[in-house]
Structures are given as structure tokens and as C-alpha cells.
Amino acid sequence: MAKSATLTAGGGGVVKSLQQLLKDMLEKKLVEAVLVPLELPSKEGVVQSLVTRPAALDSANPLAPVLPVNTANVLSKMTRLASSEKKVAVVARPCELRALVELVKLKQACLNNIVLIGMDCYGTYSVLDYKQFATETPNTGDEFMKGIKAGQADSRLREACQICEYPYPLLADITIGLIGSDFDKEILLLANTPLGQQVVDGLGLPEAQADGRQAAIDKLVGDRVKRRDEVFEQTLAETKGLEKLTSIFAPCIGCHNCRDMCPICYCKECVFDSDTFSFEADKYVGWAEKKGAIRMPTDTLFFHVIRLNHMVTSCVGCGLCQEACPNSVPVFRIFRFVGSKVQPTFDYVPGRDVEEELPLTTYKEDELQKVGYE
Amino acid sequence: MSDNNGFEPTIVGYFCNWCTYAGADLAGSSRLQYPHNVRGIRVMCSSSVDPMYLLRALFGGADGVILCGCEPGDCHYISGNYKARRRMMVLKTVLETLGLEGDRLWMRWIGAPDGPKFAKTMNEFTELIREKGPNPLGTAWNV
Numbered sequence: 001m002a003k004s005a006t007l008t009a010g011g012g013g014v015v016k017s018l019q020q021l022l023k024d025m026l027e028k029k030l031v032e033a034v035l036v037p038l039e040l041p042s043k044e045g046v047v048q049s050l051v052t053r054p055a056a057l058d059s060a061n062p063l064a065p066v067l068p069v070n071t072a073n074v075l076s077k078m079t080r081l082a083s084s085e086k087k088v089a090v091v092a093r094p095c096e097l098r099a100l101v102e103l104v105k106l107k108q109a110c111l112n113n114i115v116l117i118g119m120d121c122y123g124t125y126s127v128l129d130y131k132q133f134a135t136e137t138p139n140t141g142d143e144f145m146k147g148i149k150a151g152q153a154d155s156r157l158r159e160a161c162q163i164c165e166y167p168y169p170l171l172a173d174i175t176i177g178l179i180g181s182d183f184d185k186e187i188l189l190l191a192n193t194p195l196g197q198q199v200v201d202g203l204g205l206p207e208a209q210a211d212g213r214q215a216a217i218d219k220l221v222g223d224r225v226k227r228r229d230e231v232f233e234q235t236l237a238e239t240k241g242l243e244k245l246t247s248i249f250a251p252c253i254g255c256h257n258c259r260d261m262c263p264i265c266y267c268k269e270c271v272f273d274s275d276t277f278s279f280e281a282d283k284y285v286g287w288a289e290k291k292g293a294i295r296m297p298t299d300t301l302f303f304h305v306i307r308l309n310h311m312v313t314s315c316v317g318c319g320l321c322q323e324a325c326p327n328s329v330p331v332f333r334i335f336r337f338v339g340s341k342v343q344p345t346f347d348y349v350p351g352r353d354v355e356e357e358l359p360l361t362t363y364k365e366d367e368l369q370k371v372g373y374e
Numbered sequence: 375m376s377d378n379n380g381f382e383p384t385i386v387g388y389f390c391n392w393c394t395y396a397g398a399d400l401a402g403s404s405r406l407q408y409p410h411n412v413r414g415i416r417v418m419c420s421s422s423v424d425p426m427y428l429l430r431a432l433f434g435g436a437d438g439v440i441l442c443g444c445e446p447g448d449c450h451y452i453s454g455n456y457k458a459r460r461r462m463m464v465l466k467t468v469l470e471t472l473g474l475e476g477d478r479l480w481m482r483w484i485g486a487p488d489g490p491k492f493a494k495t496m497n498e499f500t501e502l503i504r505e506k507g508p509n510p511l512g513t514a515w516n517v
Binding site for chain 1: 446474
């Protein structure tokens with residue numbers, strides 16, 4: 001059972017309160033470093049940064065609605081060779097935490113001494129939309145939250161965020177509860193684990209009740225599921241069948257940016273960087289002779305279908321694949337849609353639980369009885 | 375037997391060394407006929423075949439692909455076929471969701487003493503694919 005505390009917001013806005021919260025953690029030596037998005041000096045973007053000096057947190061803006069890189073990748077890079085000896089707080093969005101859990105299962109990240117601080121998430125913009133927003137607005141995080149509070153529809157939200165049914169962290173030591181809380185006045189802190197409890201206790205905050213949170217989450221999720229199903233229906237109509245697929249993937253130039261930005265695609269030596277599917281010139285000519293012509297380089301659709309097979313069980317739907325595509329191929333839509341068909345087969349929700357085994361590394365004897373007999 | 379304009383399918387089979395390959399041997403030594411369309415590849419276990427090699431065959435223009443392993447519970451490596459079964463489930467779901475003719479892909483359990491079952495399965499699969507016609511992935515130039 002989660003215990004909760006209240007962070008009273010001063011007059012400075014939500015972002016200021018969160019900055020103070022993180023500063024307190026550093027100053028009270030509850031953690032030795034904080035990984036949190038900081039404003040760049042240009043004010044045109046924020047980037048995840050590892051902070052040890054409390055004063056640097058004056059430019060922390062965890063609520064800036066933008067997700068340039070998945071924090072799961074950042075933490076994997078940081079903890080893959082050796083786990084952290086020092087206590088580090090990581091402020092991340094729900095999709096980032098879910099991807100991180102998947103990477104932990106894949107032995108690509110380690111949570112030793114990591115305090116996961118998950119924020120409720122109302123969504124993010126593309127990097128370019130955020131830059132535009134930031135040039136128009138001085139305090140992006142606070143302005144964005146004001147818009148949310150006023151109930152404004154925000155067309156700049158990325159599609160991945162519009163259809164995300166996990167706006168709250170599934171797994172975090174501490175949850176920053178924004179959904180359903182009157183965040184101008186007070187912010188809810190939920191301590192979900194003993195580690196989280198230790199940190200929250202150390203902050204000496206007054207206890208609170210999470211009243212109304214669940215109802216507000218249910219409403220938000222309900223809206224997003226509705227939108228998700230519309231998008232899925234559209235995706236099905238646009239992609240089903242070889243002819244439609246080849247036209248959807250026609251602009252793909254094989255840059256593999258989608259794979260590079262995907263937090264789940266972790267292989268150090270991807271098969272598509274090897275010569276596994278390279279052949280002698282005569283082979284290509286042979287195929288061309290058989291078909292009359294072949295698209296070069298080959299294997300455009302093949303690459304995407306293989307990638308689907310390799311990672312779709314763990315796809316958390318962060319949508320960074322699509323953000324990375326230079327030619328706007330709707331990769332996210334397709335992957336998310338296929339994931340929605342594959343994951344329930346194994347009753348699997350990526351990022352739900354570190355202890356839950358990856359579907360493709362385990363099995364049950366008495367399942368899928370039809371396979372092999374149909 | 376339908377002839378589908380004389381179309382003869384190319385079928386790629388991945389056969390587990392311990393069960394199906396022995397079953398294929400038995401079919402041969404028992405003089406049971408199975409179609410020459412099937413090109414068999416011996417693999418150490420149904421789970422040693424990454425699904426991408428099944429897809430490679432389909433995208434390379436094979437009209438049908440069949441992966442065969444030991445009966446559930448009989449895997450030489452204890453659990454390989456159970457894992458292959460999950461991968462096959464994922465692969466088929468992906469193909470069917472994308473509308474890419476998942477029925478060109480079969481998985482079957484054929485044990486070492488199952489020579490007749492081997493021949494029967496290969497006949498059935500070849501006939502099904504012959505009726506279905508050529509794999510569109512094998513003829514589309516812009517895949």
C-alpha cells in the first residue's frame with residue numbers, strides 16, 4: 001500500500017515546487033545525484049542531465065512537454081557496465097520507466113541505488129513543436145500544466161501521447177501525482193516502495209490522502225483509450241495487406257533511425273548492421289531477372305517486420321521511432337497496433353513488473369495448444 | 375489434385391534434427407512419397423531458428439514455410455519447442471495483423487517414428503500452397 005505525502009506548492013508554480021523538492025533531496029543527502037531534464041541555455045529545449053549541484057536545479061524543467069530521448073536509454077548507458085554505487089534519483093515519465101523495466105529484464109540496465117521518481121504525464125510535443133512552444137512561452141512547464149488544468153485540447157501532443165493508456169507510472173519508488181491533484185496548491189507524492197518511503201520520510205513532508213486520484217486517472221485513461229481505438233481502426237484500414245504496406249513503407253530510406261531511437265532495440269550488433277542479409281552481386285541480378293526489377297537497397301519491409309518480431313512484445317509505445325523518421329513513416333502506429341495484438345496473447349504489459357518474465361524467454365507447457373495442430 | 379495453372383510451389387522446411395529429420399528419414403526408408411517441392415533444412419532444434427529466417431524464406435519468395443519440431447514434452451533440449459511455439463505465435467500474429475498471409479507459415483510436431491505423419495503433412499501443406507498460388511512477396515518488386 002502506497003503511503004502519500006503532500007508537497008505544498010509556493011507561489012512560484014509547479015515547476016518551482018518540483019525544483020525545490022529535488023534540491024531538498026540533494027541538500028538533505030537523501031540522494032547524491034538527480035537525473036532530470038534541464039533547460040538548455042537557449043531555452044529552446046530541455047535535455048536529461050545528471051545533476052549533483054543543487055543550484056543547477058534552478059533550470060530543471062521536468063514538466064516541459066517534450067521527450068527528446070528515452071530516459072531508459074540514458075540509464076542503460078549509465079548502468080550497463082557497472083551498477084551505481086551512489087544513490088541517484090531519476091525523474092522520468094511513465095513510458096520511460098516502462099522501457100527501463102524492459103531493459104532491466106534484458107540485462108541492459110541495473111536499478112541498484114536508483115530511486116525512480118515517476119511523474120504523471122499529460123503528454124509531450126515533438127522536439128520541433130516544443131522549440132516553437134518555448135519561443136512563444138517563457139515558462140513552458142507551468143504554461144503547459146495551466147493549459148491542462150483549463151481542460152484545453154492540445155493538438156500539439158504527439159500521437160503516441162494522445163493514445164497512451166498509461167499516463168501514470170506503473171512502477172516507481174516515488175510517484176509525483178499530478179492527475180487529480182490541485183497542483184497549483186499542492187502536489188501528491190506517493191511512496192510506493194520502502195526505498196521511496198525512506199526518501200519521502202527524509203523530506204519531512206506532511207501526510208496526505210490520495211483522494212480523487214483514481215477517478216481522475218480513470219477518466220483520462222478512458223478518453224485516451226477511446227482515441228487509441230480510433231487510431232487503431234484507422235491504422236488497420238491504412239496498412240492491412242501487402243499493397244498498402246509497401247506504399248506505407250515506400251518513403252523508408254533504410255536509415256534505421258527508428259531502431260536507433262527505440263529504447264527496446266538494444267542489440268549491440270544488430271543483424272541489419274551485419275552481412276547476414278548481404279549477397280553476391282549475381283544473386284541480386286538473379287532476383288531482378290526473376291521479378292523484372294527489384295527495389296534497391298533490398299529488404300525495406302523485411303527490416304520492419306523483423307524488428308516487429310524482435311521487440312514488439314516489449315514495445316511501450318513511446319513513439320520515438322516515429323519522431324526519428326526523416327520521412328514520417330507512421331512506424332509508431334504500426335508497431336503500437338501490432339503490439340496491441342501480440343502482448344495480450346501472453347497477458348503481458350511491458351514495464352508492469354521487473355519480476356515478470358519476458359514472453360519470449362519463458363513458456364508454459366499448457367498454453368497455445370493450437371499451434372502445431374491447426 | 376488441383377493444378378492452379380501448373381503452379382508448382384517452392385516450400386522451405388526447417389526440420390529438427392532429433393525428431394522431424396529422423397521422421398523424414400523414416401518416411402524415405404519406408405518409401406513413402408512426399409512432394410519434391412519441399413526443400414528440407416536440418417536444424418538442431420525448432421527453437422534454434424530465429425523467426426527472421428522463416429521470414430527470410432517468405433520474403434525471398436518461398437511460397438510456403440514449415441517449421442517442424444518434437445512433440446510438446448519430447449524436446450531433446452527439454453523446452454526448445456515450447457519456446458519455438460511462443461515465437462511462432464508472435465510471428466503469426468504479426469503477419470496476420472499486417473495482412474501478410476500467415477497461413478503460408480506452418481508449425482508441426484513430427485516425431486522420429488512419425489514417418490507416415492511426415493509424408494502426410496508435407497503432402498497436405500504442398501497441396502494447400504499449390505491451391506493458394508504463388509506468394510505475392512515473391513513477385514512484388516518493390517517490397
